[in-house]
Structures are given as structure tokens and as C-alpha cells.
Amino acid sequence: MGIVVENVSKQFGSFKAVDQVSLEIKTGSLVALLGPSGSGKSTLLRLIAGLEIPDSGKIWITGKDATNQSVQDRNIGFVFQHYALFKHLSVRNNIAFGMEIQKVPKAKIKARVEELLELIQLKGLGDRYPSQLSGGQRQRVALARSLAVQPKVLLLDEPFGALDAKVRKDLRAWLRRLHDEVHVTTVFVTHDQEEAMEVADEIVVTNKGKIEQVGTPAEIYDHPATPFVMSFIGPVN
Numbered sequence: 635m636g637i638v639v640e641n642v643s644k645q646f647g648s649f650k651a652v653d654q655v656s657l658e659i660k661t662g663s664l665v666a667l668l669g670p671s672g673s674g675k676s677t678l679l680r681l682i683a684g685l686e687i688p689d690s691g692k693i694w695i696t697g698k699d700a701t702n703q704s705v706q707d708r709n710i711g712f713v714f715q716h717y718a719l720f721k722h723l724s725v726r727n728n729i730a731f732g733m734e735i736q737k738v739p740k741a742k743i744k745a746r747v748e749e750l751l752e753l754i755q756l757k758g759l760g761d762r763y764p765s766q767l768s769g770g771q772r773q774r775v776a777l778a779r780s781l782a783v784q785p786k787v788l789l790l791d792e793p794f795g796a797l798d799a800k801v802r803k804d805l806r807a808w809l810r811r812l813h814d815e816v817h818v819t820t821v822f823v824t825h826d827q828e829e830a831m832e833v834a835d836e837i838v839v840t841n842k843g844k845i846e847q848v849g850t851p852a853e854i855y856d857h858p859a860t861p862f863v864m865s866f867i868g869p870v871n
């Protein structure tokens with residue numbers, strides 16, 4: 635019982651951004667939404683987050699009908715392409731921010747921040763400010779911050795999109811390792827087939843607001859279900 639999307643549609647004007655999509659995401663899995671620009675990936679992610687309300691259909695999160703739940707009640711962590719760390723707060727205080735809002739006891743916050751700094755391999759950099767970090771380090775802090783409040787679901791929208799190729803590659807491997815330690819149900823959006831192949835347990839291929847195929851990287855690569863998937867995923871030529 636991770637996430638269930640049941641026949642969900644979302645239209646902007648007459649444009650169907652998400653068109654009768656059904657999808658099941660297993661608890662603890664790392665799933666990539668992969669498709670070209672404009673195929674509805676971000677809208678689907680925002681629907682799961684509660685940042686958009688579906689025109690029709692239902693969304694279930696860990697067994698609860700979340701369709702009409704507020705963003706806050708969904709207990710979700712969200713990281714966007716453009717990290718929005720608080721510039722005037724140290725790394726440590728950025729990570730602590732959500733826990734402070736939730737009034738977690740101070741000693742517990744302190745311990746958890748250290749634990750997370752270790753997890754994102756930035757131990758010793760807790761007193762730095764965002765401007766003193768590289769892009770990749772900042773994005774790791776953004777991830778730690780969203781994990782700090784122990785969300786049931788982590789949603790990442792092109793989290794490495796703004797970084798250069800070398801850093802992206804490092805972060806992919808890093809995200810995979812992080813997920814193997816934390817096991818939080820994670821959905822991440824990318825338009826990069828290589829990124830999806832390398833990181834995800836399962837890939838959901840989107841096209842024109844619909845899902846073309848769902849499968850493991852190997853299934854999708856070896857047995858593309860539609861001509862679209864074949865051309866989008868197929869060997870780079």
C-alpha cells in the first residue's frame with residue numbers, strides 16, 4: 635500500500651495534462667516517471683502531492699483516500715529542480731526547519747540533524763551556509779531537509795536537472811544508496827532515460843498525459859510495449 639492513482643485526470647483549459655491515469659506504486663520502492671517534456675510528469679507528481687486537485691479519479695496514499703486531503707495531511711516530502719534552501723540559515727538549521735515547525739524536542743532535532751548530515755555525507759559541513767556549498771551538496775541538503783520530518787512518501791521533480799552532467803551522475807548513485815538505507819516510497823520525475831534506468835526499481839513511461847508502460851528498467855528496455863517506448867527508451871543511436 636504505497637500510492638494508488640485511480641483513473642485520475644487533470645485538464646488545463648482544454649488541454650489534458652493527465653488523462654485517466656491509473657498507477658500503483660509499491661511501498662518502499664523507488665519509481666521514476668520518465669517521459670518527454672510536456673507529457674504530464676510534473677502534473678502527476680503534483681496531484682500525488684496535493685498541489686493540484688484532480689478533475690476526476692482518486693488518489694490513495696498508504697491505504698488512505700488522500701484525494702481531498704490537504705498537502706500538509708499527506709505527510710509528503712517534496713524536492714524540486716531548483717532547490718529552495720533558506721539562504722540565511724546554516725545547513726544544520728535548514729535541515730532542522732521542518733522539525734522545529736512540528737515542535738520536535740530540541741535534543742531530538744539535534745540528534746536527527748547529525749544523523750542526516752552523516753546520511754547525506756556532509757558531516758562537518760553543518761555550520762556552512764547554502765552559498766558555501768556546491769549545487770550537488772545543496773540538493774543533498776534539500777533531500778535531507780525533506781527526509782527530516784520522516785515523510786511517508788518522497789516526491790522529487792527533476793531533482794538533478796539543474797546540475798552539470800558529472801554531478802548528476804554522482805547524485806544518481808548517491809540517491810540509489812540513500813534509498814537503500816531509508817526505504818521511503820519515492821517517486822522521481824526525469825526526462826533522462828539513462829537516469830531512470832540507473833536509479834529506479836520501476837519506470838513509468840509517460841506520453842501525452844497517459845502511461846505507455848510500467849516495468850523494471852530491464853523489462854522496459856528489453857520489451858518496449860509500444861512504438862513510443864521503443865523510440866524513447868531504445869538504444870541511443
Ligand code: ADP
Pocket residue numbers: 646649651669670671672673674675676677678
Ligand atoms: P512535464 O513535467 O512532463 O514536462 P507537465 O506536467 O509540467 O509536463 O505539463 C504538461 C502540460 O500541462 C504542459 O504542456 C503544460 O503547459 C501544461 N500545464 C501544466 N501545468 C499547468 C498550469 N498550471 N496551467 C496551465 N497549463 C499547465
Ligand code: MG
Pocket residue numbers: 675676677823
Ligand atoms: Mg516537469
